[in-house]
Amino acid sequence: MRIAPNYSKEFEKIAEAYEKSGGEVSKLLDKRVASIIISGDKIIGLNSVDGVEIESGKLEKGVWAKIKILKDKKIEMPIHLCTGFLGKEGEQRVDFDFTVEDGANVKFVSHCSFPWSTKLTHKMFATVRIGKGATMIYEDAHFHSENGGVTLISDTHAVIEEKGRYKNSFELIKTRVGELKVRMDVDLKKDAIAELNSKVRGKKNDEISIVESLGLNGEGSRGIAKSTVVATDETHARIINEAFGNAPYSKGHIECTEITKGDNVDVSTLPVLKVTNDLSELTHEASIGRVNSKQLNTLMAKGMSEEEATEFIIKGLLG
Amino acid sequence: MLELRNVSLFLEEKRILSNLSMEFDDGKRYVVLGNNGTGKSTIANMIVGVERYKPQVGGVYLDGKNITSLGVYERAKLGITIAFQESVNFEGITTFDYLTLGGKIKASYNDAKRALELAGLNSEYLKRRVDDSLSGGERKRIELASILMLKMRYVILDEPDSGIDMMSLDTISRIINTLNSSGVTVITITHREEIARNGDYAYLICSGTVLREGVPANIASYYKKLCDRCDHPNEIVESSERAEA
Numbered sequence: 290m291r292i293a294p295n296y297s298k299e300f301e302k303i304a305e306a307y308e309k310s311g312g313e314v315s316k317l318l319d320k321r322v323a324s325i326i327i328s329g330d331k332i333i334g335l336n337s338v339d340g341v342e343i344e345s346g347k348l349e350k351g352v353w354a355k356i357k358i359l360k361d362k363k364i365e366m367p368i369h370l371c372t373g374f375l376g377k378e379g380e381q382r383v384d385f386d387f388t389v390e391d392g393a394n395v396k397f398v399s400h401c402s403f404p405w406s407t408k409l410t411h412k413m414f415a416t417v418r419i420g421k422g423a424t425m426i427y428e429d430a431h432f433h434s435e436n437g438g439v440t441l442i443s444d445t446h447a448v449i450e451e452k453g454r455y456k457n458s459f460e461l462i463k464t465r466v467g468e469l470k471v472r473m474d475v476d477l478k479k480d481a482i483a484e485l486n487s488k489v490r491g492k493k494n495d496e497i498s499i500v501e502s503l504g505l506n507g508e509g510s511r512g513i514a515k516s517t518v519v520a521t522d523e524t525h526a527r528i529i530n531e532a533f534g535n536a537p538y539s540k541g542h543i544e545c546t547e548i549t550k551g552d553n554v555d556v557s558t559l560p561v562l563k564v565t566n567d568l569s570e571l572t573h574e575a576s577i578g579r580v581n582s583k584q585l586n587t588l589m590a591k592g593m594s595e596e597e598a599t600e601f602i603i604k605g606l607l608g
Numbered sequence: 609m610l611e612l613r614n615v616s617l618f619l620e621e622k623r624i625l626s627n628l629s630m631e632f633d634d635g636k637r638y639v640v641l642g643n644n645g646t647g648k649s650t651i652a653n654m655i656v657g658v659e660r661y662k663p664q665v666g667g668v669y670l671d672g673k674n675i676t677s678l679g680v681y682e683r684a685k686l687g688i689t690i691a692f693q694e695s696v697n698f699e700g701i702t703t704f705d706y707l708t709l710g711g712k713i714k715a716s717y718n719d720a721k722r723a724l725e726l727a728g729l730n731s732e733y734l735k736r737r738v739d740d741s742l743s744g745g746e747r748k749r750i751e752l753a754s755i756l757m758l759k760m761r762y763v764i765l766d767e768p769d770s771g772i773d774m775m776s777l778d779t780i781s782r783i784i785n786t787l788n789s790s791g792v793t794v795i796t797i798t799h800r801e802e803i804a805r806n807g808d809y810a811y812l813i814c815s816g817t818v819l820r821e822g823v824p825a826n827i828a829s830y831y832k833k834l835c836d837r838c839d840h841p842n843e844i845v846e847s848s849e850r851a852e853a
Contacts, residue, residue: 587751590681590683592758595681604701
């Protein structure tokens with residue numbers, strides 16, 4: 290990929306932010322890798338490869354991009370999406386439209402990094418269409434500022450056609466959250482499979498709201514929605530995992546683990562299971578509270594302090 | 609020396625241990641034998657300092673010093689550890705990280721591999737996660753391997769054979785003897801007389817107190833002969849019944 294000369298300085302800062310969030314800058318510049326680099330309300334870099342079509346444009350305070358993976362194409366290297374905001378204050382909106390045509394196979398690696406923002410609202414709206422027998426993996430890692438001034442509003446709606454597969458993971462574990470409102474809902478057709486996985490770590494007075502919803506609308510469809518939240522200090526967290534069994538032989542499982550640390554956290558989890566077809570099968574698991582005392586005692590008996598043991602357990606949970 | 613001196617414990621108003629005393633000299637292999645529900649695991653939890661199991665009467669002593677008020681971590685720092693009866697899951701943590709406590713124990717890949725092999729698992733397990741993808745028996749073996757990685761003075765193995773098949777009695781003996789050969793005092797809690805025979809000294813626990821103590825073979829024979837048909841598993845017997853075997 291070639292960065293336009295007038296954006297080279299901006300790219301340097303975006304690249305720095307991208308690396309902070311765990312991204313590899315070399316991948317962004319690799320011609321064999323499809324990628325989009327967004328800074329504020331501009332796309333400052335874009336590269337496409339065989340089998341991928343990308344259109345993009347401007348929005349008020351943001352950008353849009355339509356990404357299409359052509360029928361039966363297997364994209365060998367993950368498509369990289371890098372979103373950054375260099376200013377301290379402002380608003381950024383990103384609209385993504387993903388289409389993975391029948392039989393295609395693709396993985397996206399997305400990093401959103403706002404390490405310098407003190408008052409930023411980042412809004413991301415995505416529609417996902419996965420064709421028959423197609424597969425899409427989307428890994429989204431966020432890196433926010435440590436002053437808690439970032440508000441993230443993310444809304445994803447996905448439709449997965451017959452025998453399609455969708456795996457979505459969202460992580461915000463390295464920095465403070467700020468305020469987070471994530472909603473993901475998936476409409477699964479016949480024999481489609483979805484896996485939604487969110488991992489978030491809240492500190493100080495972070496506010497976390499996650500809603501994951503599985504619509505098991507096709508016969509034999511299967512889905513898992515899993516949330517893991519570690520809430521410390523005065524974090525507020527509201528997690529809702531939903532599964533709707535609307536088709537015969539569909540199976541859904543929702544799981545929420547919330548670890549609390551400190552007396553001033555305020556967390557809740559609400560599993561919602563609704564069956565409208567008696568051949569559907571839904572299950573859920575939820576746990577909320579301090580780190581399991583059996584785990585703590587096991588580690589402390591090996592010479593770890595309670596603090597070390599708690600961190601060790603949390604690191605494992607958040608991967 | 610590690611001692612329990614005249615300890616009694618009540619949980620939810622029920623007497624679990626009654627005026628029980630035990631002594632564990634350095635460098636020996638001890639066996640604590642008894643039926644299920646007689647208080648053996650309670651003794652183990654009390655020795656390592658699990659909060660709920662601190663005695664209301666009597667105390668735990670190390671080298672003559674009362675350590676009853678110390679918690680699990682403080683006692684581990686004094687060299688007292690345990691492989692609990694129930695091996696718990698650690699989601700997302702690899703066996704290697706678990707064995708080295710995330711780098712707290714400075715050990716090589718080969719050290720971890722050797723410990724795992726002694727516990728009857730191959731090195732492939734080092735990459736696997738200590739979660740519910742493993743069977744209870746596999747997790748138990750990993751727990752035993754993790755004990756081998758520690759440098760402790762007293763090691764309690766609470767029902768080391770639970771969840772592991774019969775063929776593994778050799779593995780358990782090997783672990784006990786490996787620990788003991790490096791000077792560690794091993795206290796094995798068990799309800800199986802075959803395991804009890806691999807020790808230097810044995811305590812037979814009945815209804816929350818020591819019923820007999822002495823040569824492991826004698827204690828094991830007594831246990832097999834009489835305790836198999838026990839008809840008073842939860843009744844406290846008087847300590848005057850305690851006898852040397």
